[in-house]
Amino acid sequence: xxxxxxxxxxxxxxxxxxxxxxxxxxxxxxxxxxxxxxxxxxxxxxxxxxxxxxxxxxxxxxxxxxxxxxxxxxxxxxxxxxxxxxxxxxxxxxxxxxxxxxxxxxxxxxxxxxxxxxxxxxxxxxxxxxxxxxxxxxxxxxxxxxxxxxxxxxxxxxxxxxxxxxxxxxxxxxxxxxxxxxxxxxxxxxxxxxxxxxxxxxxxxxxxxxxxxxxxxxxxxxxxxxxxxxxxxxxxxxxxxxxxxxxxxxxxxx
Amino acid sequence: xxxxxxxxxxxxxxxxxxxxxxxxxxxxxxxxxxxxxxxxxxxxxxxxxxxxxxxxxxxxxxxxxxxxxxxxxxxxxxxxxxxxxxxxxxxxxxxxxxxxxxxxxxxxxxxxxxxxxxxxxxxxxxxxxxxxxxxxxxxxxxxxxxxxxxxxxxxxxxxxxxxxxxxxxxxxxxxxxxxxxxxxxxxxxxxxxxxxxxxxxxxxxxxxxxxxxxxxxxxxxxxxxxxxxxxxxxxxxxxxxxxxxxxxxxxxxxxxxxxxxxxxxxxxxxxxxxxxxxxxxxxxxxxxxxxxxxxxxxxxxxxxxxxxxxxxxxxxxxxxxxxxxxxxxxxxxxxxxxxxxxxxxxxxxxxxxxxxxxxxxxxxxxxxxxxxxxxxxxxxxxxxxxxxxxxxxxxxxxxxxxxxxxxxxxxxxxxxxxxxxxxxxxxxxxxxxxxxxxxxxxxxxxxxxxxxxxxxxxxxxxxxxxxxxxxxxxxxxxxxxxxxxxxxxxxxxxxxxxxxxxxxxxxxxxxxxxxxxxxxxxxxxxxxxxxxxxxxxxxxxxxxxxxxxxxxxxxxxxxxxxxxxxxxxxxxxxxxxxxxxxxxxxxxxxxxxxxxxxxxxxxxxxx
Ligand SMILES: Cc1cc2nc3c(=O)[nH]c(=O)nc-3n(C[C@H](O)[C@H](O)[C@H](O)COP(=O)(O)OP(=O)(O)OC[C@H]3O[C@@H](n4cnc5c(N)ncnc54)[C@H](O)[C@@H]3O)c2cc1C
Numbered sequence: 001x002x003x004x005x006x007x008x009x010x011x012x013x014x015x016x017x018x019x020x021x022x023x024x025x026x027x028x029x030x031x032x033x034x035x036x037x038x039x040x041x042x043x044x045x046x047x048x049x050x051x052x053x054x055x056x057x058x059x060x061x062x063x064x065x066x067x068x069x070x071x072x073x074x075x076x077x078x079x080x081x082x083x084x085x086x087x088x089x090x091x092x093x094x095x096x097x098x099x100x101x102x103x104x105x106x107x108x109x110x111x112x113x114x115x116x117x118x119x120x121x122x123x124x125x126x127x128x129x130x131x132x133x134x135x136x137x138x139x140x141x142x143x144x145x146x147x148x149x150x151x152x153x154x155x156x157x158x159x160x161x162x163x164x165x166x167x168x169x170x171x172x173x174x175x176x177x178x179x180x181x182x183x184x185x186x187x188x189x190x191x192x193x194x195x196x197x198x199x200x201x202x203x204x205x206x207x208x209x210x211x212x213x214x215x216x217x218x219x220x221x222x223x224x225x226x227x228x229x230x231x232x233x234x235x236x237x238x239x240x241x242x243x244x245x246x247x248x249x250x251x252x253x254x
Numbered sequence: 255x256x257x258x259x260x261x262x263x264x265x266x267x268x269x270x271x272x273x274x275x276x277x278x279x280x281x282x283x284x285x286x287x288x289x290x291x292x293x294x295x296x297x298x299x300x301x302x303x304x305x306x307x308x309x310x311x312x313x314x315x316x317x318x319x320x321x322x323x324x325x326x327x328x329x330x331x332x333x334x335x336x337x338x339x340x341x342x343x344x345x346x347x348x349x350x351x352x353x354x355x356x357x358x359x360x361x362x363x364x365x366x367x368x369x370x371x372x373x374x375x376x377x378x379x380x381x382x383x384x385x386x387x388x389x390x391x392x393x394x395x396x397x398x399x400x401x402x403x404x405x406x407x408x409x410x411x412x413x414x415x416x417x418x419x420x421x422x423x424x425x426x427x428x429x430x431x432x433x434x435x436x437x438x439x440x441x442x443x444x445x446x447x448x449x450x451x452x453x454x455x456x457x458x459x460x461x462x463x464x465x466x467x468x469x470x471x472x473x474x475x476x477x478x479x480x481x482x483x484x485x486x487x488x489x490x491x492x493x494x495x496x497x498x499x500x501x502x503x504x505x506x507x508x509x510x511x512x513x514x515x516x517x518x519x520x521x522x523x524x525x526x527x528x529x530x531x532x533x534x535x536x537x538x539x540x541x542x543x544x545x546x547x548x549x550x551x552x553x554x555x556x557x558x559x560x561x562x563x564x565x566x567x568x569x570x571x572x573x574x575x576x577x578x579x580x581x582x583x584x585x586x587x588x589x590x591x592x593x594x595x596x597x598x599x600x601x602x603x604x605x606x607x608x609x610x611x612x613x614x615x616x617x618x619x620x621x622x623x624x625x626x627x628x629x630x631x632x633x634x635x636x637x638x639x640x641x642x643x644x645x646x647x648x649x650x651x652x653x654x655x656x657x658x659x660x661x662x663x664x665x666x667x668x669x670x671x672x673x674x675x676x677x678x679x680x681x682x683x684x685x686x687x688x689x690x691x692x693x694x695x696x697x698x699x700x701x702x703x704x705x706x707x708x709x710x711x712x713x714x715x716x717x718x719x720x721x722x723x724x725x726x727x728x729x730x731x732x733x734x735x736x737x738x739x740x741x742x743x744x745x746x747x748x749x750x751x752x753x754x755x756x757x758x759x760x761x762x763x764x765x766x767x768x769x770x771x772x773x774x775x776x777x778x779x780x781x782x783x784x785x786x787x788x789x790x791x792x793x794x795x796x797x798x799x800x801x802x803x804x805x806x807x808x809x810x811x812x813x814x815x816x817x818x819x820x821x822x823x824x825x826x827x828x829x830x831x832x833x834x835x836x837x838x839x840x841x842x843x844x845x846x847x848x849x850x851x852x853x854x855x856x857x858x859x860x861x
Contacts, residue, residue, distance in 0.1 A: 079496065086477075117380045121262075
């Protein structure tokens with residue numbers, strides 16, 4: 001059985017960054033179907049897009065978004081993220097499997113035996129090291145919110161807390177803060193109730209869709225479980241470029 | 255208990271502890287069918303757990319953005335839910351597209367109803383193993399959540415994962431795809447977009463995929479997603495978001511206690527013990543129809559019945575996996591054949607199968623019996639649908655003169671099918687000597703009856719690549735030119751004389767339709783006549799090796815070109831291998847960069 005140099009859980013921006021220069025012995029395992037889902041599926045367009053980036057790769061990534069008109073004056077057209085990351089993965093030949101949830105990573109004779117729940121059933125991989133960029137331990141959540149994509153024919157999005165513009169007129173996001181114990185049904189019900197009775201200045205805005213996962217921030221970005229088992233939570237970074245940057249640099253941001 | 259999984263391709267069963275938690279019914283997959291199953295079970299007082307790997311109920315019907323109905327029969331709990339969703343939509347400020355319900359509000363309606371009925375929902379929970387009481391009795395599930403593994407016992411599992419994942423993990427039998435190349439129906443990567451001032455859903459097809467192969471899934475999703483990357487994103491034509499459900503039309507289909515086929519449905523075979531009804535046409539999106547089987551080709555192409563709406567009873571046995579106990583299925587993995595799975599997948603029916611499965615499981619739990627032993631009348635009484643038996647037979651024209659009249663018209667499909675079902679040929683033969691399209695129509699009807707007198711006309715049509723297209727109610731892209739239909743039928747009738755004509759068609763590659771039909775015909779003739787294999791083999795090989803003209807079909811609804819040359823190369827190589835004819839196609843394939851789907855076909859062909 002092939003022993004991978006590194007297995008990365010999560011086709012997150014950090015995970016893709018970590019795989020960027022790693023070569024064919026690195027494999028990303030992603031439970032969902034979207035690269036960059038920690039931002040894209042959470043409807044989190046990120047913030048502080050103009051912040052400093054350490055690596056040339058991340059500056060190129062950000063420049064790509066700007067060139068394609070998806071990042072304009074720090075406002076992000078979030079739906080561009082999945083297509084861009086997908087094409088980056090393909091062009092860079094990054095090893096990846098979508099639709100696989102890692103269910104255990106157990107040390108065994110100097111390597112890790114990683115099991116996944118996959119459409120094929122249970123699959124096993126061996127790796128010298130394991131990087132988890134996705135898992136959320138409930139107790140470690142510092143901030144949690146539920147977001148909605150909102151749209152309008154006008155562009156008058158209030159400059160209020162919780163509202164964020166996308167790159168284009170009429171493209172916006174609403175971020176509803178939650179207590180960490182809030183469930184999806186509760187979150188959706190609250191969003192519905194809020195929107196039904198929303199303030200008049202939001203009357204022209206509709207909810208196009210609600211997030212496909214919570215946006216969460218953890219107490220700590222990085223946590224070492226064992227010398228060869230590291231967790232770096234990609235969703236903790238301010239935006240996809242910052243997460244990608246940290247992944248490429250191998251930086252365990254705190 | 256015994257933990258059952260498929261691990262590394264093998265069924266692995268290990269003894270495990272009994273879980274402490276217990277339910278009457280566990281529904282795996284809270285999607286289109288599963289959410290209704292959970293609600294119907296909980297409403298019947300069953301202690302119900304639903305495991306859903308995404309963060310919401312409704313599956314493709316909500317998260318996958320399929321928020322309209324295609325035909326179907328509006329009946330059952332889900333119609334009440336849809337009415338409540340309509341209520342919710344009022345003044346909600348949520349987007350509602352024309353002729354659609356709001357998927358966001360349906361998620362809420364479904365989960366709130368399940369919770370109110372006492373059901374337990376676990377989101378972001380992936381069912382990953384089956385707990386068995388013995389070799390064949392399912393007695394619980396284990397699943398994975400962010401905080402680790404969980405498990406629970408139950409009396410019945412309803413597998414509503416769309417891919418028969420639970421039946422698969424329990425070692426149950428299933429089928430996949432069509433016989434020729436093993437491919438199923440096409441998939442779509444759905445997304446919401448702003449275009450021409452309105453918000454629409456993209457339903458355009460992407461291509462083929464085996465959803466239970468993560469390599470194929472990965473390859474297809476990444477390529478499809480990358481296609482959405484623009485040189486320059488613009489405010490006028492933009493994506494709002496991509497669905498987090500990979501919208502697949504067909505995955506694993508179980509082998510059931512009763513197995514329903516399109517052949518039976520369109521031949522008026524009586525199907526007992528219906529627990530649900532589908533109402534749809536055989537909505538194949540596959541435009542390389544020559545790779546489908548004869549039933550499909552005869553029905554959709556030769557008799558031009560693609561658009562015909564059928565009433566299809568789903569028998570109770572189609573929800574019961576053969577050889578397993580304590581488990582039922584609901585949703586698009588019912589025991590129907592590939593042909594029929596192109597009809598029996600619409601949302602109305604899928605939701606209703608959820609309700610039917612819940613009724614069946616609840617009765618079995620309450621009566622402490624295997625679901626096979628629950629009296630059918632008890633099930634039927636709780637479901638109370640209208641009986642549509644005999645509806646399909648109404649399309650048949652009863653009198654010869656009606657059939658002849660139909661064959662003389664520019665829309666002869668119904669008459670062709672009626673003539674075939676009637677089974678007599680005498681009154682059709684004189685039509686072959688008339689002029690105009692009626693000759694072709696009569697030849698098609700006679701071909702279905704396997705009457706050799708039609709061969710002359712068929713050869714003529716194929717020889718001159720007759721470009722006539724019949725009129726059909728929906729003038730769909732599945733319609734084929736008469737020349738192409740004739741090419742297929744010459745193979746259906748194993749006409750050795752037409753090898754020259756068919757070879758010419760294959761060589762010239764006028765279109766993928768012609769090429770696939772001619773390929774199909776030639777390989778069949780070769781199967782039947784070993785003495786012709788060297789000649790046919792040469793033509794097949796030459797055609798497989800030629801790089802041009804390009805050979806592609808257009809995906810239904812999206813116009814995306816889908817190359818089929820490599821697929822034809824793989825199938826040709828397999829055929830020639832079987833015939834013992836040496837060839838150079840493998841060498842070309844070895845040098846070609848194949849997609850994951852093409853590699854999958856090659857593997858199934860033994861390479
Ligand atoms: C592109 C497309 C367009 C369509 N258009 C129409 C239309 O216009 N009208 C119409 O009536 N029908 C349409 N259909 C058909 C119809 O939408 C589907 O056939 C139907 O929704 C399938 O229902 P299901 O319950 O079988 O699957 P799904 O709705 O996919 O539900 C399966 C659920 O199981 C969950 N799941 C899977 N595995 C696991 C696991 N291991 N553990 C936990 N949960 C799991 C999934 O997350 C999902 O929620 C369309 C289908 C497609 C693909």
